[in-house]
Amino acid sequence: MINIRIVIFLLLSNYCVAQDVNFNLGNSKELNYYSEIPFEYVNGKIIVSVLINENKYRFLLDTGAPNLITKRLSTILNLESLQELKISDANQIKSTMNIVQLPNLTIGSIIFENSVALSSQDENNLVFDCFEIDGFIGSNLLRNSIIQIDVKNKILIITNDLKKLHLNNENSSKLSLFGQQSSPFIWLKLTGSKDSGKEQVLLDTGMKGFYDISHKNYIKFKDEKIFSEVANGKGSESIGLSGNSPESEQVRLLLKHMKIANSAFLNISTTTTNDNNSRIGIGLFENGIGTIDFINKKFYFEQYEHNKDLIEKYLPFSRTIINNKLSIGIVWDEKLKAKINYGDEIIEINGKNYENYKLCDFINKSIFENITVSEIKIRNKKGEINIITL
Template sequence: MATIQRKRTNIFLRTIICCAILISCVSKVYAQRVTFNKGGINGKHYYEEIPYEFINGRIYLTPHFNGKKYKFLFDTGAPTQIGAELFKEIKSEVINKTDITDAAGNKTSLPIVSIKEFKLQGLVFNGIPALVSESELYKCLEIDGVLGSNIFRNSIIQISPAKRMLIITDDETKLTLDHGRQSELSWGEPQSYPFITVKLSDHKILKVGFDSGTYNFLRLSDKDLVKLGDSKVFEKLLSGYGASSRSLLGLQKPDSLFRLKLFSLDVNESVFTNVITETSKSNNSRLGTKLLDYGPITLDFLHHQFYFSTAKHSYDLQEKLWAFKPVIDQNKLVVGVVWESLKGKVNVGEEILEIDGKSCANINLCNWVNGGSEGVMTGDTTTVKIKDKDGNVKEIQLSRVP
């Protein structure tokens, strides 16, 4: 539990995420008459156990294109994507173009291609629509693309954190499932993003996506916060201003946000209390891969079921956090979010020169998203040296707050 507690505390330092590092923020794809729900696995009665790498909260798989192995992020919050270099190599046909809005609120237009064939261990996928992206995150994560939820919509996916194993099958009888710990899973257009319903206190329910590209526990959308209104399910801890999320298209624009404490969150009869979350500009709330810290997950797209069970019935997620959050902007470590207790003392966008006497000059986007955020502000107090926009340097002492 000590390891889980430390990771949970540091997650709020991560820049790329509405979530930590997400490319899954492309999970919001808005375009008329565009669908990624085409193609799929060639054949029936399949069962594959596929080892995965789990690094800094992200799951990596190694599909083969034209007999060559590539590194991909497994991301149920996104449609399948390939990088520009792989697009040039496999020469896939461009079939459409779509406007997208990522979870950080950034917008662009990207081409859609049809991937004729690729393999994932013994499985052969044919006719898969995919976005072509040149995100800077691809270089940082050293990936060639993203395997998104659209390719799994006719399968059952079991994620085993203990074995670091992904099982893909169309036969539920080959899996060990706890039928007393299941709930309904829904998905649809344009990319089969999986949604489940969780229970909150005061008899409230919340529809959330399961986003395996997001290394957080829960991220609550502004829209859902409005829906919950004045119900007795959360306590509003702090209000703030800034940018805490990075997505496919870059850092979000600074805006207001809230830090909340949900009193109770019930996922398939596993109860999490004192859940600290921050609001986002995303179109929906979502659970991320922090859920795997507590047990295996099965996404049964075929029968519309979500399985999740834990060793204990309840977990207390109470934690103390900082009154500001660093992010990477233009390859420098800067103040991303300022919470109300520091208002007027620190401003969004000011450069962070030192943390606890250690220079931040060499911190850039790539080393930050690849674990660099874990090595800073690890104690209960910290000293931060900051340069404002006029070049003045100031030093502030900070302590974690509930």
């Protein structure tokens, strides 16, 4: 399988901390609430309908970010900037955004009032444009709620009454909330061929995929026999809100066993990232029903299949988008490194031409899912065209 990694994760930078900015503002208008909300599931993204000033807008559910709206929506709502902030995306790329006070937001039957959001200063953005969304519902809006995500039935439940969810405490683990946006973190138990360890990771519903380990955390585990190194490569494959991650050395890894709450997974493939935090993404929720209890600081997970084997077939390269073109991201195969490089444009895969393919189809559709690549045609940085048989 080959995927373009879209990771939408925002943390406020130290610049924001120095200014004592608090995103944990606003509450639901109702004292007691329970709402079942249908959602769209678009290539690993949960998109819900949000009512603002009697108009419907599309928002992505992203527990790895604070509330965020597009520049277009900010203009429509005629919102004034309260403050300008520096933020970092999943690839540690810094940018500047505004803080705005939001009007009342209605999600399902619940009205949220007096909340704040980041407002993008960019007219165009690959993530906003391709998923046709107007913003993110972030962890700061949900910090006084309990949310249950059922990807199989495409239902999101938001409530403040735990009893209405009929959860099994044996399937729970501790949840910690950090920072000015109440980011949810959980603990994983990682087991390799000989050793085991624990890692605290961000629970990030805005991240496609199952598990990303930060390079910083991997270095701490490296001397233990927990992860198996499959390959090394230099390049970039993930796209954050502010663009591509910088070119860097990364490692492809295999983890034998992972335990989350009372659930177990086998043969987890992952690639190191430049981020400071490791993350569990929406791939977890594709394997069971997850409940994030921000109120009581617990995470519940009911796995569909115990000891789920997540083994993947490895490809010798990963892909990304560079200058609006499908491109080589990281070359993992040592022999292939003499033939293709980071940034080479991918013209064809298995004889199908992608030069004039719609850019957003690479982002919001799983057009390469479960494909077996036997041949690629590339254009290198010198303009030379080569056909490589894999």
